[in-house]
Amino acid sequence: MTKKNTFPSKADVIASTPDPAVREMLRHMEAAGIETPFDRFDAQKPHCGFGLNGTCCKNCHMGPCRITPKSPKGVCGADAHLIVARNMLRWTAAGVAAHGARGREVMLALKGAADGSLDLPILGPEKVIATAKSFGIHDEAKSIEEMAGEIAMILLEDLCRTIPGPHKTLEAMAPAERIQVWKDLDILPIGAYHEVFEALHRTGTGTDGDWRNVADQILRCGLAFAWSSVVGSAIAMDCLYGLPKRSRVSTNLGAITLDSVNIAVHGHSPVLVAAIVKAARGETLLSEARAAGAGTIKLYGICCSGHSALAKFGDITPLANAAGAELTLATGALDLWVADVQDVFPGIMDVAACFHTRVVTTSDSARLPGAEHIAFDHHHSNLDQADILAERIVRRGIQAYGERQAGKVFVPKARMDAEVGFSVENILATFGGAEPLLEHLKSGRIRGVVNLVGCNNPKVVYEEAIVRVAEELIAHDVLALTNGCAAFALLKMGFCLPEGLEGSGPGLNAALAPLNLPPVWHMGECLDNARASAFFRTISAASGESLPRLPLAVSSPEWSNEKGVGAALSFRLLGLNSYHCITPPVAGSDRVSDFFYQDTRETLGSVMVVDQDPVQLAQRIVADFDQRREALGWQSAAPAANGRLSALQEEKAHQFAHDHGHTHSH
Template sequence: MKQHLPVLNVEVPDKAEHVASTPNPASRELLQRLEALGVETLFDRFEQQKPQCTFGLTGRCCRMCQWGPCRIGPRAERGICGKDQNAMVIGNVMRALVAGLSAHGRHAHEAMFSVLAAADGKAHLAIKGEARVLELAGRFGVPAEGRPIADVAREVTRILLEDLGRLDASPLRTLEAFAPPERQETWRGLGILPRSASYEVMEALHMTTLGGCTDWTALAAQELRAALAYCYSTLFGSSFATEMLFGLPQQRITTVNYGILKADHVNVLMHGHSPVMVEVILEKLRSPEIQQLASAAGAAGIVVGGLCCSGEELLARHGVSTVTNIGGQELVLGTGAVDAVVVDMQCVIPGAKILADCFGTQIITTCKSNRIPGALHVPFDPEEPEQLQADAERVARAAVEAFARRDRSKIHIPQVTTAAQVGWSYENILDTLGGAERIVELLRSGTLKGIATIVGCNTPKVPYEHNHVTLARELIRSDVLLLTTGCCAHALLNDGLCGPDAAGQAGPGLGRLCRQLGIPPVLAVGGCVDNTRTLRLFAEVSRAAGVAVKDLPFMFIGPEPGNEKTVGQGLTFLVHGVSNLVGFPGPIPPAIPRPKPGEPGELERGSNDVIDFLAGTEGVLKLVGAKIYTEPEPRLGAQLVRMHLRRKRLALGWAGQHSMGQ
């Protein structure tokens, strides 16, 4: 059933609307097939949770101690401890933020220690990204000339590790090396420069424990500080470490979507977020020994596909086809053609194991901190990497051996594939577009009306992938160049918006540019940690323009907020001066319009301290130059983005505003 939420002024879809509205015909086909088979998915379980609690939906429920849970409402304006709505709501948001910070921090830890293992000659890992090692050495002042690349990589990685776990008040060196000077001055003035991911997580949880800080403005400052740690301690650290190990992405054309699976092949999906063991398993699956094992089992070959960000890492560097995102991981198992899913960390929902058992798929977990009952567990420890090669071969063999156990009567592969141009690094985006100065000219002339990053998870609170795709189609028609990462990228890849032919869907300026350069209007720049590539692009364009990031026509868009990590993604861009459009109201009490005193029939904008701080004119907008907008209807959301970009252009006196409202 649909659920109308008057308190949020939204309506959440039922399963029928998910089926009708999802833009990918393969997803629709599998949703209908699983419905006919009576197999439960997350969309069914979402129905079972309705009606959802409005206290939780608006962030007015507190579980930070054992006295509660407490709820704020008309009957009770404070929790048992005396905490008011402001402290409760900001505390809840901050705890979600640092949970996401911890997840990316764990990812960064694994990637960094893997670089150290490679530098020390362990695990037969090679340092393939010499260019990134040398760039970081230059930024950090590490001597590189005449030294073995392994020694330079080791020293650079130690700096990244210090930034991940520093407890004293020394500067966060990655932030100093990469953040725009104007932003650093702003953050210093606000007193929100962080120490490290580890320290800011500890401080955030300390401040929000029972009897801790209840000054909501101090909590809000810590939230911004933690967002900076999220960015420069974990996102930059993990992205850089991966690039040092495996090199930079390279542009290529490949094929994505569910139809890449083949009934007569071994089908192996790589799922999660950390690419280290994934890369070695890929090597093993392509080795003559494992190929021969597949042939002996009767398979015509091996298909490797990707799910979530591990899939996007392989897509960016190797052109390995991706299939779907967190919301579709159960659907792809419903094809009955997947022999094994190799999962590392994060976004592997418990329902995936339920579907795997229904269709005979082997789940193999490879991260110490991710155990799934009944799955084969072959964990990778980057601090004890000597078993990596042997364990990766064990995983590859187990995946191939599962082929013989497949129930072929259950195979149903939607024959839907999509072309995609992938492998967009920060460097090759700049090179392809002609450099930062050329991008400034494209923006100034109105050929591009703006640049936006459209990212994030899936949520059953909006029709599956519909908002991602609708917003993207609307914005490229309005000459807005898009960059995308994470689960949103899967939706746009599968829709064809990341392929060169999508230039025909773009507006006159963007479309002409794409045809001239042979590129798509939506650039898939990697997994969720690779939002660093977009941030670096924004900072470099700002430098070339001589204009602060906050004053340029940029925007962050998160159409389907889901995982706690999405809180940090949005706030990362916010503190850099890039306003957010969020596609579903977050767990924050809404500003409900109210009657204007003395003016019958007239309404004034509602207000509360938290919403005013995040979305008003006196809060973060005044502090960092950006704010948060919320709009669950994607076409209205696209119009809001166009209006925001137009205001930025008008303030700069840049030409070409007339075609914004196509």
């Protein structure tokens, strides 16, 4: 059994989390008697050992069954290996559905924009052309709209194919070497819908009794997740809304202004968020806001809606990831909270009720008791009403502004600038192509590249693991890419500024400082793992080396949900190792554990590494990169820098406070 009571408490979070604003808000909420996710996590202890090991089965009503030495099989005869594998398959299938469902909304919007049924401009013509060429449908005689419509239909077909056939997105975008590996393993997906359907089918009562066969379906779902739910959805978003634009923004709670109508967008679906951005910038609603006494309307990003809108449209202030949403609400400074789908904890309603904040839900897939529902319907028949819905929603914020209770407003001063909006396209333009980047890698100035991602998990101190891994990596000249929930910690703590290079090694400084680039590149929301994988494929193509041979990896130190399994699998299937501080629930089966941790070295060329110590985890990444570099015959990287970014920043802050005090005494 997994040891109990080894997870951090809220007191540990207050003592050790890297963000001072988080500490302030936790103390403030405790004094006000407001519950947080960390209080609820403490109340769950001790955690169920069967759940932690993955050996609890609830798939039928003859149970639930749990595996022990006394009862090594469930009622149906399923042993620990089968139960653990089935549970992991259902997790993976849920991840495919999560990203796929919100991706389908964008694909439908792209189709509507292309055929004229929606009054939406196609803002990414360069992405349409590039994708059309990849799909083999480019024709100079075709309009952008015609090609966009064909792309939308290909993406939708790959998502929901029922008649077996080629997965066109995968075959057009994936490396040929990888496609052959997947064919040899017989794990090529039919379509995302089909693989989720099949996952639920074979894990149902009395169906698939072979854990190894179930594990193969996990890999099929991993490919469906990668190439339909993630890459397909990202293509649709970039075609419809354009590629990311680099910009400099302010982050963290100290960036909240008090003389504005403050609206937070929280979730993952960009269609209505894009309309809200448009409405909030329009003179009609700005005039109404001024008439209500506000200076302007400001939009704030929570979770991936913030990242996505920020990268596409700018003018969005990123505040917090999903686990920090309730802390953000407790500032009392947000007038409206707009929630769509995924990573929107029901607990936000309890916190909103303590303040004047109104909550609006915008998807039929996700409602919250007590929230007003202004949404697209189940059939998406009202996608053409996005602008009308957006104006109604923004007006709710303007109305709430007049109800703000000044005595309940508490906004910590912590604030940090950050540079955002990196894409493969603008990175290559900055470096002058892939060859200069590859030369930095070969020379050892850049030791390797890690995609540093993942949601947060209270099984480790909030945001600490992400920060510690990042600072250790950049000190060893490892370039980091980031997106999604993990990115908030790195944005807030200065990793996404050129000044963050003070915590980097000499090689990374030599490669990035002349171009005024930060050591961590913000690529957007969690769907933008597609950008990281495209960046990795670009390096592979430029080097002529297969992905499993290169010093590239993915790390999700604090992963917590079904999409996290899919994200790690996406890169594992490419042949890249995944590194984590949280153990997956597979310990109850040595066979399934071996499958996830090490057996895939032979089949996929990659393994899973788990180390609860984030510094040691980063050092294992560095050691792996050094082995790969040696095998490639590339130059050795320099020894690590002596300082770490967090400590350097803390030293500066103390020095500033000391100097500031002396100024007053003089």
